[in-house]
Amino acid sequence: DGGITQSPKYLFRKEGQNVTLSCxxxxxxxxxYWYRQDPGQGLRLIYYSxxxxxxxxxxxxxxxxxxxxxxxxxxxxxxxAQKNPTAFYLCASSGGEGAWTNVLTFGAGSRLTVL
Amino acid sequence: QKEVEQNSxxxxxxxxxxxxxxxxxxxxxxQSFFWYRQYSGKSPELxxxxxxxxxxxxxxxxxxxxxxxxxxxxxxxxSQPSDSATYLCAVISGGSYIPTFGRGTSLIVHP
Numbered sequence: 001d002g003g004i005t006q007s008p009k010y011l012f013r014k015e016g017q018n019v020t021l022s023c024x025x026x027x028x029x030x031x032x033y034w035y036r037q038d039p040g041q042g043l044r045l046i047y048y049s050x051x052x053x054x055x056x057x058x059x060x061x062x063x064x065x066x067x068x069x070x071x072x073x074x075x076x077x078x079x080x081a082q083k084n085p086t087a088f089y090l091c092a093s094s095g096g097e098g099a100w101t102n103v104l105t106f107g108a109g110s111r112l113t114v115l
Numbered sequence: 116q117k118e119v120e121q122n123s124x125x126x127x128x129x130x131x132x133x134x135x136x137x138x139x140x141x142x143x144x145x146q147s148f149f150w151y152r153q154y155s156g157k158s159p160e161l162x163x164x165x166x167x168x169x170x171x172x173x174x175x176x177x178x179x180x181x182x183x184x185x186x187x188x189x190x191x192x193x194s195q196p197s198d199s200a201t202y203l204c205a206v207i208s209g210g211s212y213i214p215t216f217g218r219g220t221s222l223i224v225h226p
């Protein structure tokens with residue numbers, strides 16, 4: 001079955017550590033996204049990528065970094081510069097046919113907690 | 116700043132009633148509108164999308180779009196307890212492919 005796999009599902013980070021969240025898709029979608037969700041909040045865009053080796057900052061990119069070396073993969077690194085990283089992180093992709101082009105398919109999410 | 120506004124709720128309706136969820140947006144050039152459902156602790160999943168003014172029906176769900184008034188709504192008929200979730204409205208402006216999300220409306224359907 002096609003879909004998006006995020007790992008790990010739960011992650012704990014000590015202050016000052018960098019952590020990397022994995023996102024892999026087998027939907028053959030061109031565009032991939034990372035969103036952050038805080039309790040009672042909507043989704044805020046961190047980074048997005050439309051093609052391999054190219055990505056753009058979203059609304060809250062500070063303290064995060066990404067890479068897009070393969071079409072299928074879009075990992076997110078939460079650096080020590082991100083002062084309040086505790087949140088639910090969602091990876092998504094889009095690129096379906098016709099009217100479905102801009103529909104987002106989400107992974108199951110990664111919940112990061114800072115100790 | 117493109118804004119998408121939703122009443123955070125919770126909206127509480129009895130089982131079998133019609134639930135009406137509303138969303139307004141600031142960018143008059145918006146072209147594409149989506150409703151996603153998110154259960155607690157889970158990731159969002161698509162309910163419906165709508166691109167043209169008017170109504171679009173899919174089973175118990177109806178999306179209504181009024182571009183002149185800049186709002187989009189989602190009606191859920193014969194609401195079930197399993198419909199209890201947060202409903203996220205997402206809007207894409209013309210010339211873009213990046214959706215802007217509202218904060219979501221929490222719906223509670225009580226037996």
